[in-house]
Amino acid sequence: MFTHTGNNLMKKRFVATLLTAAMVISLFTGCGSKAESDTDKTEKETTESTAEEAPVKEGEVNSGTFTMSFDMSSYEKGQPVRLWIPCPQTDDYQTIENENVELDTAHATSESTTDANGNKILYVEWDKEAAERTLTYTFDATRKEILAPELAENSDTPDASFDEYLKPSSTLPTDGAVKELADQITEGKETNVAKVRAIYDWIIENMNRDDDVVGCGLGNVPELLTTLRGKCTDINSVFVALCRAAGIPAHEYFGIRMSADPEADMTSGQHCWAEFYLEGTGWVAADPADVLKAVLKNGWKKDSEDTKKIQEYFWGNSDALRIQLSTGRDLTLEPAQDGEPLNNFGYPYAEVNGESISCYAPQDFAYTITYKNNK
Template sequence: MKRRRFLAATAIFSLLASTPAVAVNKVAARKPAVRTAPKTTARPGQKLAYKNNARKSPAKPLAAGSEAQPVRTALTLPEEPPEQWRTYEITSQISVQKVRGRVRVWLPLAQYKDSVWQRSLGHRWDGNFETAGIYRDPTAEMEVFVAEWKEGVANPQLRMVSQVATQDRHFDITRRNVAAERTAVLRSCLQPLNGVSEEALRHLAERAVGRVKDPVAQGKAIYDWVVDNTVRDPLGSGCGSGNVAAMIEGGRFSGRSADIALLFVGLCRSIGMPARPVFGLRVDSSRLFSSLGRNGELAQAQHCRAEFYAPGYGWIPVDPSDVRTAIAEEHLGPADAKLAVLRKLLFGFWEMNWIGFNAAQDVSLRDAFGDTPLPRGAGASLPFLVYPQAESADGRFSSLDGDRLGYRVATRRING
């Protein structure tokens, strides 16, 4: 790809930059109004591991307007972030109904590892749970809040308040001295997708890249192929199931954001290029198209993006599914100039009206509890973890089952 095309894209990015904002405020500690569970932090290299944080006295129900002790969860960047940073406060409320026995809930949190586009500023929580804690998987850069209620609690409930700062993410072709990623991470991002024919993916990827050898240009060729050959499924729920095998076998590349992002990831991996999905939540309106943002109730605002790795450049962000969303929702035709600009923009750019949660795939919730017995059906792994999950004596269910797991999310911008 020619240098001037990337420089032109960089010029577009600068036009989309947000107005200057004041520096991100630190989360100030407050005296908790209710008892809260302390943060549990895993040692480096430790998988999700359960730690008993049982209370000595019974937990009190969630009180209106009450707040709990904030907990610093992220590695620290410089105290004065760039002016483009925006700070969001995300409030998640969970309630469980119509279940039997003990209840557990898993709530994915924002990525704890600071980057130049996202910083986790901390969490505070309260509720009528018996035990709770935060569990970390460093390989997937994933943190999960896990709470447990004893049998007989009439209305299990939890409130989590998180603060996260973001700024738009740009890929700069002129910077080629990025520190190399850890070998273990790159190796995990080359693993074949579960249940998908590697031969079929490789055939498609080789057809997309042709004789191109440069890793950045290969990623762009695969991105273009995915944009040209996929369709957004208007009837799908959430961000999809991530079932790339069904897309390959059926020959119809239709799906939601997780399906399209994982197709891109699988194609990259099939030709030896590390790639990974990044699951998260839209938290604000978009400056590009209204269909690429969300306001108000965010319980169904999950969205999946992707990134691939090029030596010297590091991780390069892409979002082919948002191109397909804009085509479908904004009625953009092939000759529309807005579409041409958007598809160039979303190779190497993430508008950070979205909070990244994790890049985990084939998530086993059993790992979070060691040998603790689980009810029937709860031991199977999940393709990814972006929705809250719960389990009881009746089995496992997610927030997509609104009759049993009530889930509400609201956000407000603090500054920026």
Template sequence: MITVHTQARRAFLKNMAVTTAAAALPAVHFAQGSPLAERRFAPQAGTWRTFEVTTRVNIIKPQGVTRLWLPVPSVNTDWQRSLESVFSSNGKTRMLADEHYGARMLYAEFAESETKPFVELTSRIQTQNRSVDWAHKQNDAEEPATLTYWTQATSLLPTDGIVRKTAMEAIRGSKTDVEKAQKLYDWIVLNTFREPKVQGCGEGDIQTMLETGNLSGKCADLNALFVGLCRSVGLPARDVYGLRLAPSAFGYKQLGGNPASLQGAQHCRAEVYLKNHGWVAMDPADVTKVMRHEAPEWIKSANHPVVAPVNKALFGSWEGNWMAYNMAHDVKLPNSIGSKLGFLMYPIAENASGRLNSYAPDDFKYQISAREMTM
């Protein structure tokens, strides 16, 4: 079933003009300290950081019974530890999980008589920078069934038709998993672009993007396209949905968040399983974000001195100023009367008038903040 948001997204894409990326900018030398001067971006693993992340929701104008779902960090890997979560509310609350992906969520239900519904959720997590050593090979650790699972199609990530055709053309001549992933990553950076007008993080409707030729969007569109292309040629891949928590240590404003106010800091990344390297970090969407927003003018080349370090590093690395919620697609919310979600990365609420707009935190009335802790 197509959600209302997805229908609007498809109409938006089909009505927009097809945009072609401009030619690469000529080589220019910038003065030291200029916003366009060459920078460094090289995350390296090794130091864990601890954060408390708090989401506060106040339903200002409840109508009938109100139901609320908040994503809870549920990823535990060598780059994130999801620790305890505590909450308070004047409704009936309990922790639930998506039955297919194990995505955890706090569910709250408020009676029609409750005039001021609220929930406050605080989760503690630890995260660190992530990077791959391309020179060092490791034993393949994942079970074949797990890898097959992460090549399956979803409602928004088909792996046949135009998706597979596009991927096969992009990887032509490549032999290894790494070469295939690199060509698909480069294809995303070269052919797509960030569109600020897209609500939230986008919808991730990759078939419509390819069929219309409109390859604009945000992280849930562009990284989803990368994941779908990878899956279509047999590379296990997945989106990782989360939240930026703190400024970037490398000075990139677009690659960090303001801990005092994180509503709107949602960001999804990608992982690809590569033979002899395991699950590897990827984020071509953030390359396009730096190209579009980091400098006063839209940068059209990945070789630009501002973009080049990010373009290189985000194929295999990411910075630990971000936390993951889950890796879930096609999420059916328990007790919901609405349609499935493409992903669970925002607070979700429903009342007698329907589903509230998660992309309008001031109207929905929620705040998200983070506090870094010293251990």
């Protein structure tokens, strides 16, 4: 539920290696270059529930307030303006509270909707008479670190309910060159976890982060298999495509970074990460893109001990400085946009007079995202 104010203002047992602060300077920025994060990690031991179960160690927790501010007033009066904002939802690893929308409803309407993928959306529409089109959306967020579970070693095939996570999308095919590469990487691997680990390690060994890519990248896998360079959506899209081609369900999350600083501009703080599914374990976090970001930002060699440590961390663990906003590719929003299906919904999306506005240019869009840490 949103609150309106003002003018109707509306988640193989892994003993995690502790990472030093020096290892992670500038790692946890988003697709831009502004947000940073703490990175000292705690250990986790998870076992099946028994009378003699060992205590589960608690991970890091972070909390703070996000403020998303929009001003679409620069677009001429007489044109309808539509805005879709990806909204976070409470789950096992994040808690969202105190959502508030400030909006002058004299020439605007808003509603909370959900698309076919279960993504929560704040939809706003200004009519042709609106001269000033401003909106502020705030929420409090608490995120818990995901700690690596025991990874089941089997070759079991998930039931049909996971078929959705094996399907291709327009930029994420699972046949042709992708299937050939997946077969090559996983050759001789008998268990599902061994196959995924081989893919994960291949990504880190063969791909590189490219800071010149706009935003988080488009995740166009066929192109990426020729360049082997990109940002988080690019790198993790290749990971997901190879997993799916190997018969392992996988998907991406799109979200935004939190910051370890007291206050931070997170307008360019978007991030994409991945999960894969193992029978007997469940969904498991993986973020090879953040490993490659650390390699670039810290000037590490890929075979260095520092790289190996963070490579192990992001195999099953996920830090507490990210908030999930959406999942899925080739999306039709709710209500449906006039433009083509969205490649992903990690950024706000808008249309003016039926024409889409680039989400990668927030200064023109225009929007800002700020974060205030509660610590």
